Structure formats: C-alpha cells, structure tokens
Amino acid sequence: MTLTTRSEHLCCGGQLGFYSHQSEELGLVASFGAFIPKGASREKPVPVIHLLAGLTCNHETFLIKSNVVRFAAQHGIALIATDTSPRGAGTTGETDSWDLGAGAGFYLDATQSPWRAHYRMGSYLDRELPAVTEAIFPLDGTKRGIMGHSMGGHGALVHALNRPDLWKSVSAFAPIAHPAAVPWGEKAFTAYLGPDRAAWASNDATLLLKAGHKHPTTLLIDQGNADQFLEKQLQPWHLEAAAKEAGQPLKLRHHAGYDHSYWFIQSFIEDHLTHHASVLNNI
C-alpha cells in the first residue's frame, strides 16, 4: 500500500494531513484527511472518530469547516475524514447532478450498473479505510467512532447500526434519517441499489431499527429547526419513532433557529466530541 502525502500541518499541537492512496475497493485513487493528536504513539494508540461529510463535500470539508480539530485535540482523539464518493470513476451520469454520483456516494456499495464498478463507499468505509489508516497511524481500532452530517449523518447511523462491532460510538448532525422515504434517498437508492425497495432496508437507519438492529450506546443527533431540508429530506421523526419502538437509546436535540450549514455544526461540535470521548475512553 503506497500512501501519497498531499500536505501536513501542525494544528492544535497535533498533526493534520491530507493523503491519497490506490483504493482496492474503489479501483481508484482515494483521498482522506487525518488528525493525529499530540502524544499518540504505537505504544499509546488513541481512539479515532471517522467523519462523514454531506452532499457536494469532500475529505477536507468537515475538518476545516466544523471546528472539530480543536476538540479532538483536547480529548486526545484522532480523526479520519473520508471523501463522499469515488473520484474520477468516469461513470456515466456521475457529474450530471449534485445529489447523485460524484460527491454523493451515500456511503454504500452500489449493486447496479454502471455504478457498481466503483461506487463501493460502504466497504471502503467499513474495511479499507480503517485498515489503511490504522496501519499508518497510531490508532486504537477497538475504540473507533463515527460521526456525520446530512448524507454523512445517514452514513454514520447506518454503518453503526449495521456494524456496532466496528463503530463503537456514533453521532450525527441533521442526518437523512429515513432515506428510503425522501427524494434524495429515493433517487440515490434507485440508481445505486435498483428499484426493489427490499434492497434498500440495510441502508436506511429507520428501517434498520425497525428490523431489529440496535447500537449499544446512545445515538446523539443534533437537528436545527430552521434547517431548509428538515421537512422534505431529513425527517428525523421517523427515526425517533423507530428508536422508541426498538428501545434504542437516542438523544435527539432540536435547536430553534439553526439551519443545515457548518455554522450549525460549529455551534454544537464540542458536545459531539464529549459524547464520543465518554464512550470510547470507557471501552
């Protein structure tokens, strides 16, 4: 495995870097960001949170716009920020719209042509990216959390509910909480997974809870009430009802006046790091 360092910067006492590598899952060069806090070493590996950004974003967005690094440094937790889709796949239609294809991988493995050749962000995120980053950096893979925004919030919840053994803590900002029921999800799932909705269930947090999946920790979700996508695309009330029915601990906070932007994330990111730290440091 060859890693290319794009840039490295000292930040808040730790090392913030951007890297690329040839991904086996994607069959393409993939980029990611990483923050390793001061004091991390092979003898003293640190917990790690994977950051999943939303539609149109890339592997830099969450790191630079959310203020997350400061609080990761304070807690001694590393961060890994994946890209939101394969890049340069050349798949027909991948740049025709901002909510499908490039920048819109939905953190799943496509099963349909032409997407299935490269759009395998699900396996990339569960298997390849943790393996690559934990081979390079002093990370404790038994203390691995996941956090995301919007499409990335969907990704964080789905990956954590499917594989709580891999993802020990989870939180989300304004997640697409029930993608199978909203336009963004219907468009992406139809393209990536095909028209048979039975195939969608394992990629929908609300449907996973209804099917009996649970996470052993509390799901922390922040949602702004002035979010322009709340009613049409996010619909957290479905997740809330399913969690209640399933007995899944859920802390869903509604914030009056906050929208869907990174300004909203900046406002509450500190609480998310505290949440992940409280879980990951007690494993």
Add this chain to the structure above:
Amino acid sequence: MTLTTRSEHLCCGGQLGFYSHQSEELGLVASFGAFIPKGASREKPVPVIHLLAGLTCNHETFLIKSNVVRFAAQHGIALIATDTSPRGAGTTGETDSWDLGAGAGFYLDATQSPWRAHYRMGSYLDRELPAVTEAIFPLDGTKRGIMGHSMGGHGALVHALNRPDLWKSVSAFAPIAHPAAVPWGEKAFTAYLGPDRAAWASNDATLLLKAGHKHPTTLLIDQGNADQFLEKQLQPWHLEAAAKEAGQPLKLRHHAGYDHSYWFIQSFIEDHLTHHASVLNNI
C-alpha cells in the same frame, strides 16, 4: 445605502451573515461577512473586531476557516470580515496573478493608473465599512479592533499604526511585516503606489514604526517557524527591531512547527480574542 442579505445563519447563539452593498469608495458592489453575538442590541452595543484575510481569500474565508466565531461569541464581541480587494473592477491585469489585483488589494488606496479607479480598500476599510456596519448592526464603534492574516496581518498593523484612534486593538497572524522589502510588497506597491518608495512608507508597518507611529496597546503577533513564506515574504524581525527601537509594546510569539495555513490560525485564535477583549472591554 441598500444592503443585500446573501445569507444569514444562527451560529454559537449569535447571527452570522453575508451581505453586499454598493460601495462609494470602490465604485462597485462589495461583500462582507458579519457575526453579531447574542445579546447585542442598540441599547447594548458590542465591541467589534474587523478581520482581514490574506492573498486569494475573500470575505468568507477568515470566518469559516479560523474558528474565530466561537470565541467571539464567548467574549460577546462582533466580527466584520471585509473582502480582500474590489471585485469585478475590470482593471487591466487584475486577474493575471494571484498576488496582485483581485484577491490582493493590500488594504490600501492605489494612486496609480489603472488601479486607482477602484482599488481603494484603504479608505473602504477605515471609513466606509465601519460606517455601513455600525449603521446596520448594534456595534460600539469606540471599541473597534482589527486582526489579520498574512496580507491581512500587514493591513491590520498598518491601519492600526496609522489610525489608533479608529482601531483600538490589533493583532496579526504571520503578517507581511515589512512589505516594502519583500517581493509580494514590492510588486503590489509598485503597481498600486508607483515606483517612488517614499510613497510606500505609510503602508509598511516597519517603516511606520521607524517614522514615529505607535499604537497605545501591545501588538500581538503569532508566527509559525515552519511558515513557507517566513524568510522571503514575512520577515517579522524587521518589525521586531523597529518596535524595540520605537518602544512599541510587541508580543511576537514564534511557534515551532506551525506553517502559514488556517490550521495554524485555528491553533491560536482563542488567544487573539482574549487579547482584543482585554483591550476593548477596558476602554
């Protein structure tokens, strides 16, 4: 004066917005960002810090990349973020290079053709932008500070040394400390101010100190020792020597391993807000 609201967002309890207006100084539409902390009102106007970004940046960059909003909110201080140059002037050559023209106004009033028609960021910053923003928002213009990065650090120091009556507190990250002596400054000053170096002196912080200008407060400057522009473009030692000679209080901190990026700014921004608050809240 007509203000156009581009977007407004709740952030850290306050209001973060982007606006544009027809600037009289520039003869063009100008954009700026503003953060107004919770609790500010006409009856209780708040101190304000103007943020000056560096080459290639715009009025959004410093606000979203530096983490400054969180600490402004904590101190109850407003922020105004100017653009780095006029936009859409159509001046010959303004988009030929990234260090002259668009994105590179150097916060001065050009005296040379063809720049002098629109490149009047000096007067825009000293006069028009404070007037416009203090008419709209509940700001206390008697408690106005200035802070900048790189070219914006140059701008902050120069404006504060020229007009300490307008700018009561000042700080900088990796400023171009002696522009008249380095390539970025020589290129810009030759174009904007002409080849006669006597005309440059009032736009160079080091030369201002040598000419007897002083600021009544301590200048806070942070500089990374791994800054890729340190030796060739920034040269803070000139400013340090001039400040010592002039008896100008200066706190110049050198940080091993830090570079020129916003990752560096993120790491020390909290101290800058504390510095400005300690001055502005004691006026």
